[in-house]
Amino acid sequence: MQAVVLAAGLGTRMGNLTSNLPKGLLKVAGREILYRNLKVLQDLGIKEFVVITNPKYEDVYKKFLNSWKLNYKLVLNKHPERGNGYSLYLAKDHVNDKFVLIMSDHIYEEELLKKAICCEGLIVDKVGAFISPEEATRVKIKGERVEDIGKHLNTYDAFDTGLFVLTPEIFKFAEALVNKKSVVELSEVIKEAKVKVCEVSGYFWMDVDTPEDIKKATKLLIRLSVKSKGDGWISKLLNRKISTRISYFLVNHFTPNQITLFTFLFGIFSAVAVWWSIPIAGILYQVSSIIDGVDGEIARASMRTSKLGGYIDSVLDRYVDFAFLFSLAWKIKPSFNMWLVILLAVFGSVMVSYSTERYKASFFEDMYQKVPALKFLPGKRDERIFAIMWFCVFNKIKWMFVFLAVLTNLRVLLTLILACIHKEKN
């Protein structure tokens, strides 16, 4: 399948941002809008991209499209003022079968694109969970086809996502309109052709028209980047609320690996701070736990996830946890019996991670996904660190070690039992 990208618009509502760059090449959460869609479509098996743009943007688009391996054709629209229906018409000679039609300034969640390319016609969303309904293009449907389409329809059934799967038949309708009028909007062509509709509702998508839209889209992309399956209660209720805000400010300025390194150093710093003040160190440790979410969020939001990054991050997390407990043990000069408890606590803390990661290594499946009961076991890292902070604040370090020694090893035992129950059942 081919894809046609309409990218001839001048993006006048973007102000200064589009003085040199077309809208499709503006960065949202660290990635060009167009990169996001083309990368996903490429991964979904689209082999060729026909990009319609105007001569002003020819060079920047060429530079951009050449920078990563992509099979594309650039078609110049010398009359962008004739509307995006005219742009579509220009794709006529470059398309020979069913094709995806996509706007250069729309952002879509990967799952939406995945479902859309199995559809036929205009992809509509009946929920519109992430858009402003007053700004969106509305669609009136009759017998599974478009009856009317436009921003100002009073009664409507769904929103136009700006995404289509069409056949070359559409060009007949486009041509007829182009021959009749000087300005032809895509919506007119769609209405004229009574294109089929296909509902893919509830996913994130939006068109990015103004600088505020960029901010909104960045926020939403980061919110969607929270992978919550391994998160404990503290992550869900506290850490993620803060880390996503941090990610929002950092996503355009730092790579995930830089954040991973910073988080590690900050964690070690919190361990060293024990020598200065245990309560403050505890708070810093909890801060490091919050920051620990940022690298993953930025990686997912900017489509820069790397398994190696995730691997290194995990091993470094274990060393941060060790360093903090090590430092506390050193500081409090424990009794003989307390040392034994500390050994159990340090060992149990790694084993919590070991027992679930080893499960994944055996079964090649995520235990948090497959064994839902595991989510309800207390003792995940975010929860432990939050508890450790309070023990530090109230300077009850010995009780903290007792608490950890019991909690972590009990959790490992229950993890083993849950794994056995799950595997017996299946």
Added chain:
Amino acid sequence: MQAVVLAAGLGTRMGNLTSNLPKGLLKVAGREILYRNLKVLQDLGIKEFVVITNPKYEDVYKKFLNSWKLNYKLVLNKHPERGNGYSLYLAKDHVNDKFVLIMSDHIYEEELLKKAICCEGLIVDKVGAFISPEEATRVKIKGERVEDIGKHLNTYDAFDTGLFVLTPEIFKFAEALVNKKSVVELSEVIKEAKVKVCEVSGYFWMDVDTPEDIKKATKLLIRLSVKSKGDGWISKLLNRKISTRISYFLVNHFTPNQITLFTFLFGIFSAVAVWWSIPIAGILYQVSSIIDGVDGEIARASMRTSKLGGYIDSVLDRYVDFAFLFSLAWKIKPSFNMWLVILLAVFGSVMVSYSTERYKASFFEDMYQKVPALKFLPGKRDERIFAIMWFCVFNKIKWMFVFLAVLTNLRVLLTLILACIHKEKN
């Protein structure tokens, strides 16, 4: 594809063993010979099995074949004395396309069967690494076809593995011979038909004719069950040599899970023994390290591997290692500084496992397989335990903790570096 199993022979050379059971149902390394082949063939996609046996064994074969989900037809040969060529002839009306022909008393390595079913004709082995050449059936080849076949050929090119991939055309030759003679051996049919040959050399296969053959096959299956990719030097040079001998005696009597439990309890016992005598505890710990190989060997040799078993075994190993170091620390009443070293040693010991298992959980590939340099890093479990034993024997426990603290954490660091190098390259 179908498979035809020749199982009409009376197994006279087995003595008492075959008074009630046919050869195919004798257990070798904890599994019936026939189970081994049929299970692998079933997993390779063979849908139907035609088993030719004599009326004496009808009931036991039915019972056996019904005991696991298998699509089979039992064909009775009322004249087993007419030879296995006659048995093959009886399959005639039950086979309608290309089929695998297999002897009920032959054992094959899985990899051999996998390659064989992509072949056509008689599967021959030019190496015969695991058989006695004087006992084996020899094949003379001319232009990729069988020219002569028999036990007593003086000049020959390869050995007959007793495994074939044939077309129904073979039945014409069988029928002609059956009509002519009273006793027809399979080798005569093969020679007459000038069957093609296909070489699959170097794998383990043997036919099991005598009680000695059963012993030999059991030993070889256990030897082949050693999965050496994660083994350190001590495993290779010492532990496996002993554990395979233990496995040989236990494989018919215990399940892998029973051995896993015993190994865990024995390991904990070695940790408790520290209170009695450190040198003896060290030796017991090394013994537990040897036994630790047995469950896996028995599981693989008896085709009872279970991912859950492997998972539980790994987590329990970590607890045994912890228990031993914990017990030693308790016993030696360490100084404050030594406690810090002990923390590092205990933590590092788990992290050696964590760092490779977490790699597997990330990349769904075995780090020992993908990053060969990792094999040469010292500090794997078998090596650590062997070193710990000597430290215990000479009662140098403090030095042992220093050694472990440095070795294990250094190994984790190098593991991370190797992972980065490997992923950068690929």
